[in-house]
Amino acid sequence: MNDVLPNQKTQAIEQAVDKPIDKVEEILPFAHLFTLGLQHVLVMYAGAVAVPLMIGGSLGLDKAQIAYLISSDLFCCGIVTLLQCIGIGRFAGIRLPVIMSVTFAAVTPMLAIGANPNIGLTGIFGATIAAGVITTLMVPLMGRLMCLFPTLVTGIVITSIGLSIVRVGIDWAAGGRGNPNYGHPAYIGVSLMVLVFILLITRFSKGFISNISVLLGIAFGFVVALFMGEVSFAGLDNADWFAVVRPFAFGWPTFDAASIVTLTIVMLIVFIESMGMFMALGEIVGRPTTKPDVIRGLRVDGIGTIIGGIFNTFPHTSFSQNIGLVSITRVSSRWVCVMAGVILILFGLIPKMSIVVASIPQFVLGGAGIVMFGMVLATGIKILARVNFNANRYNAYIVAISLGLGMIPVVAGDFFNQMPQSLQPLLHSGILLSSVAAVVLNLYFNGYHPEKKPEEDDVNNAEDAEGAVQN
Numbered sequence: 058m059n060d061v062l063p064n065q066k067t068q069a070i071e072q073a074v075d076k077p078i079d080k081v082e083e084i085l086p087f088a089h090l091f092t093l094g095l096q097h098v099l100v101m102y103a104g105a106v107a108v109p110l111m112i113g114g115s116l117g118l119d120k121a122q123i124a125y126l127i128s129s130d131l132f133c134c135g136i137v138t139l140l141q142c143i144g145i146g147r148f149a150g151i152r153l154p155v156i157m158s159v160t161f162a163a164v165t166p167m168l169a170i171g172a173n174p175n176i177g178l179t180g181i182f183g184a185t186i187a188a189g190v191i192t193t194l195m196v197p198l199m200g201r202l203m204c205l206f207p208t209l210v211t212g213i214v215i216t217s218i219g220l221s222i223v224r225v226g227i228d229w230a231a232g233g234r235g236n237p238n239y240g241h242p243a244y245i246g247v248s249l250m251v252l253v254f255i256l257l258i259t260r261f262s263k264g265f266i267s268n269i270s271v272l273l274g275i276a277f278g279f280v281v282a283l284f285m286g287e288v289s290f291a292g293l294d295n296a297d298w299f300a301v302v303r304p305f306a307f308g309w310p311t312f313d314a315a316s317i318v319t320l321t322i323v324m325l326i327v328f329i330e331s332m333g334m335f336m337a338l339g340e341i342v343g344r345p346t347t348k349p350d351v352i353r354g355l356r357v358d359g360i361g362t363i364i365g366g367i368f369n370t371f372p373h374t375s376f377s378q379n380i381g382l383v384s385i386t387r388v389s390s391r392w393v394c395v396m397a398g399v400i401l402i403l404f405g406l407i408p409k410m411s412i413v414v415a416s417i418p419q420f421v422l423g424g425a426g427i428v429m430f431g432m433v434l435a436t437g438i439k440i441l442a443r444v445n446f447n448a449n450r451y452n453a454y455i456v457a458i459s460l461g462l463g464m465i466p467v468v469a470g471d472f473f474n475q476m477p478q479s480l481q482p483l484l485h486s487g488i489l490l491s492s493v494a495a496v497v498l499n500l501y502f503n504g505y506h507p508e509k510k511p512e513e514d515d516v517n518n519a520e521d522a523e524g525a526v527q528n
Contacts, residue, residue: 212437307369
């Protein structure tokens with residue numbers, strides 16, 4: 058008996074040693090968590106504050122009101138990020154390294170809603186809350202669509218995400234849309250310097266320093282921009298040190314049926330994009346996304362939208378920009394994004410901190426954006442490389458047509474301008490166009506196989522190729 062117990066203990070220790078560490082669950086030292094979390098926040102910050110800036114400016118809000126919209130936005134981004142990465146009871150999120158933020162897909166319809174003098178800004182908040190409730194209830198139905206996303210379709214969706222968001226990095230490198238000096242050689246030069254700086258750190262450093270290459274690159278570019286006189290801390294002196302974010306600060310929400318339907322449709326589009334982002338992230342961190350994962354993730358998207366409407370902000374989604382950062386750093390710990398969520402909450406409650414981060418010029422982020430968003434594109438290409446194009450010649454048609462349609466909004470922004478206004482949110486989403494085309498064409502050419510798991514595609518493709526060789 059005494060001899061058996063030590064042997065069992067030894068075997069247990071050996072099994073524990075042999076068992077690979079789950080990088081998604083790894084809790085890093087606090088200093089590492091904070092630094093990596095801050096890096097995520099800096100990457101998404103410009104996109105996060107852009108939506109309240111556009112909405113507030115278009116509706117003629119004063120500076121104090123716009124600042125409150127931004128604080129509310131950052132506060133909600135942090136809360137919903139914590140829900141997505143940690144979860145509470147039935148509202149457990151996907152529990153992957155995900156950053157949540159407001160979606161750009163809803164900007165155009167929200168501007169139209171806000172322009173209606175009968176409902177205005179409170180109409181946007183009311184439609185946001187209602188759309189969040191409706192789409193949260195529809196999440197199980199969306200989860201059933203997973204069988205329509207085999208390896209071929211998944212690769213196309215993720216590639217289209219990369220193609221769509223890489224233009225954001227390009228715009229940043231040129232100074233950002235709306236900048237009167239857009240494309241100035243100095244902006245492009247600094248962006249290139251940041252890119253080279255990141256590549257040097259990636260190539261010649263190891264460990265933690267390599268993991269924060271993007272943060273160091275942004276810091277380097279910020280110093281350069283400071284010496285160029287391109288950094289403005291305007292508003293810092295007048296900003297409060299602490300400000301509480303209150304629900305319904307702009308008044309009780311107004312519920313308008315047409316506005317609710319519009320934002321519900323937008324959220325369903327966002328859900329499809331989120332599915333692709335979840336699948337991309339699963340590939341990057343080595344934890345392939347399952348149907349329950351997608352359902353949990355989309356449910357938090359819906360709940361986050363409800364929270365957003367209550368706390369004076371807008372529909373939320375999983376932010377694709379940060380997926381590229383996970384791919385670059387190869388840090389898969391969801392606790393890094395938990396820390397990022399905490400930092401976002403602090404930024405929402407401490408306006409001075411928000412202004413300091415907002416002072417980083419967009420062209421400084423450009424060099425980092427190109428490499429990060431390009432990594433999402435590379436992930437899609439890597440997935441498509443697993444598809445057998447020799448045994449099934451139709452697969453090439455599916456890829457070519459789907460990605461071609463998805464590029465329309467990217468390369469020809471006015472292409473659909475003559476179409477009905479109600480269709481604009483759908484037609485201006487390259488990710489949606491690629492996704493729908495890929496699903497439909499795959500069903501047309503390859504049929505519907507709900508019983509086949511996505512991971513079986515590679516095996517079946519290999520068998521098809523072997524049969525073709527034998528024949």
